[in-house]
Amino acid sequence: MSGSDKPSALSRYSLTKRVMVTGGAGFLGSHLVDRLLADGHEVLCVDNFFTGARANVAHLFDHPRFELLRHDITMSLSVEVDEIYNFACPASPIHYQFDPVQTTKTSVIGAINMLGLAKRLRVPILQASTSEVYGDPDVHPQPETYWGNVNPIGPRSCYDEGKRCAETLFFDYRRQHDLPIKVVRIFNTYGPRMHPNDGRVVSNFILQALRGEDITIFGDGEQTRSFCYVDDLVNGCVRMMATDADTTGPVNLGNEAEFSMLELAQTVLDIVGGSSKLVHKQLPQDDPRRRRPDTTLAREMLGWEATTRLREGLEKTVRYFDQSGFATRAPD
Ligand code: NAD
Ligand code: UDP
Numbered sequence: 001m002s003g004s005d006k007p008s009a010l011s012r013y014s015l016t017k018r019v020m021v022t023g024g025a026g027f028l029g030s031h032l033v034d035r036l037l038a039d040g041h042e043v044l045c046v047d048n049f050f051t052g053a054r055a056n057v058a059h060l061f062d063h064p065r066f067e068l069l070r071h072d073i074t075m076s077l078s079v080e081v082d083e084i085y086n087f088a089c090p091a092s093p094i095h096y097q098f099d100p101v102q103t104t105k106t107s108v109i110g111a112i113n114m115l116g117l118a119k120r121l122r123v124p125i126l127q128a129s130t131s132e133v134y135g136d137p138d139v140h141p142q143p144e145t146y147w148g149n150v151n152p153i154g155p156r157s158c159y160d161e162g163k164r165c166a167e168t169l170f171f172d173y174r175r176q177h178d179l180p181i182k183v184v185r186i187f188n189t190y191g192p193r194m195h196p197n198d199g200r201v202v203s204n205f206i207l208q209a210l211r212g213e214d215i216t217i218f219g220d221g222e223q224t225r226s227f228c229y230v231d232d233l234v235n236g237c238v239r240m241m242a243t244d245a246d247t248t249g250p251v252n253l254g255n256e257a258e259f260s261m262l263e264l265a266q267t268v269l270d271i272v273g274g275s276s277k278l279v280h281k282q283l284p285q286d287d288p289r290r291r292r293p294d295t296t297l298a299r300e301m302l303g304w305e306a307t308t309r310l311r312e313g314l315e316k317t318v319r320y321f322d323q324s325g326f327a328t329r330a331p332d
Contacts, residue, residue, distance in 0.1 A: 025052030107162030187254025191230030219283030
């Protein structure tokens with residue numbers, strides 16, 4: 001490389017963004033932080049550790065471009081950054097129903113605070129929205145144009161309606177303040193660093209199989225979900241952030257392969273082996289019957305699709321849970 005081809009210190013600096021990830025010590029957030037650091041950015045991880053853990057980012061404590069801030073996004077925050085990923089919010093039904101008022105506050109007041117910050121800084125902000133905005137869908141698979149079927153007063157409403165209101169706020173900041181917003185609707189995602197006690201189906205089934213306990217199928221097990229491996233999801237989020245200012249979404253991010261809970265249980269048992277039996281428990285209220293993303297828009301707009309097959313992703317996740325020791329001890 002000739003001297004003139006070398007990137008100057010200044011141009012290198014401009015490629016390095018200061019990126020804030022709220023909820024960065026959580027499952028998805030911590031993988032996103034890893035990816036952003038690997039891409040050469042400075043990362044400010046903001047978390048109140050409600051469901052996240054320092055352990056999820058402990059491997060980064062000595063990283064020169066990583067910073068960790070304990071902060072609750074329902075309180076205002078003043079920092080200087082170039083991009084914001086808003087991932088803070090408990091995501092599993094057990095966790096978001098533990099303190100439903102706080103869940104709605106995190107989604108709504110947290111969004112107002114983070115949008116206010118983005119507005120002052122005039123920087124792009126990406127919202128981790130959810131397939132739950134479609135509720136128990138009567139359109140299948142779900143395209144972004146579907147407005148959803150959500151119970152506004154049920155046990156899942158703090159999360160579903162909180163996330164719907166956050167989307168409204170994002171689009172109003174766009175219309176009213178011309179803010180560069182991005183909204184991704186994330187479908188069930190799994191992988192290493194899922195919280196072992198969050199009651200989500202993938203972590204439940206894997207831990208039950210590793211412990212030789214019964215596998216708890218809620219209802220008849222014929223209900224379906226589409227499971228996206230975490231690396232695919234992070235890749236989609238980063239691609240969305242890189243789009244031009246006119247690209248707002250919402251865009252679905254998920255794996256189009258649809259499985260029943262019985263099929264998921266069987267695949268986990270095939271991988272783990274052991275003697276676990278399937279037992280049926282009561283189906284939770286408002287549990288969606290079917291869920292599968294229509295990801296046509298993500299393919300067209302982002303050139304993105306989830307490529308990790310369920311078995312491959314489950315094998316990596318089983319390895320993580322096996323090595324973590326969570327099958328035999330409580331999490332830190
Ligand atoms: P998670 O619970 O592992 O992570 C959420 C993080 O946010 C945790 O670290 C938690 O401590 C933090 N947090 C919660 N409330 C906060 C507050 N008020 N202030 C600061 N930090 C706070 O969940 P996750 O699965 O990593 O989900 C991350 C985001 O992605 C959430 O916004 C969730 O709604 C969204 N999402 C996840 C999925 C999924 O399948 N994992 C699906 C759809 C949407
Ligand atoms: N589920 C199950 N057994 C479990 C945990 C969950 O059969 O031990 C079912 C649950 O009823 C739902 C599906 O698995 O139909 C996915 O549940 P999860 O909580 O992971 O995600 P969500 O319902 O938010 O999609």
